[in-house]
Amino acid sequence: QVQLVESGGGLVQPGGSLTLSCTDSGFSLYFYNVAWFRQAPGKEREGVSALSRGDSVENYADSVKGRFTISRDNAKNTVYLHMNSLNPEDTAVYYCACGSHWRGLDSGSYEYWGRGTQVTVSS
Numbered sequence: 001q002v003q004l005v006e007s008g009g010g011l012v013q014p015g016g017s018l019t020l021s022c023t024d025s026g027f028s029l030y031f032y033n034v035a036w037f038r039q040a041p042g043k044e045r046e047g048v049s050a051l052s053r054g055d056s057v058e059n060y061a062d063s064v065k066g067r068f069t070i071s072r073d074n075a076k077n078t079v080y081l082h083m084n085s086l087n088p089e090d091t092a093v094y095y096c097a098c099g100s101h102w103r104g105l106d107s108g109s110y111e112y113w114g115r116g117t118q119v120t121v122s123s
Contacts (some may be wrong), residue, residue, distance in 0.1 A: 002027045002112040004096045009117030012086055016121070020081040022096030022114060029072065033102045034079045035059075035110055036070065038092035038119075047105025048094070049081060059104040063089070086121045093118050 008020040020036070023029075035050035049070040050059040058070060069082040079096060094117055097110035 002098065004098065004112055004114035006094065006096045006114045006117040009094060009119045011120045011122065013123050014087050014121055016086050017082070017084045018086065018119060019083065020094055020096075020117060020119070022079040022081075023077055024098075028074075029077055029079055029098055030074045032098035032100065032112075033109070034070075034072065034096070034098045035105065036079075036081045037095045037097060037105075037107060038090075039095070039116075040089075040092040043092075045095070045107060047107060050104050051079070052102050057102070057104075061105065083119075086119075088121045091119060091121050 002024055004022055004024050006022050012018050033053050036048040037045050038048050039045040048061050051070045067085045071080045096114040098112050099110035101109050103109035
């Protein structure tokens with residue numbers, strides 16, 4: 001059974017950087033498309049970034065293009081979200097997800113989800 005666990009969230013000042021990690025102890029993420037979503041208080045969940053199986057395609061939300069990068073380390077069975085130039089609008093709970101059918105940032109295409117990690121951008 002896939003059980004995704006996110007880590008790396010925390011409090012960071014505007015303009016700062018943070019790297020989130022997502023891993024699974026039982027299944028190899030190598031075989032899945034992976035993605036990061038986020039949900040801010042009072043807002044709908046939105047797709048942030050997605051990476052296809054084989055790492056051939058990357059998708060980013062317009063709001064994070066040029067600032068966030070998704071990557072995968074198969075040896076560590078870990079997916080990362082590298083976040084730079086953070087601003088208060090990036091404050092949210094960030095969720096890792098994986099799935100078998102590629103549809104980019106369509107949340108419906110991801111069968112497995114982590115419980116999330118809080119990112120707060122504030123001075």
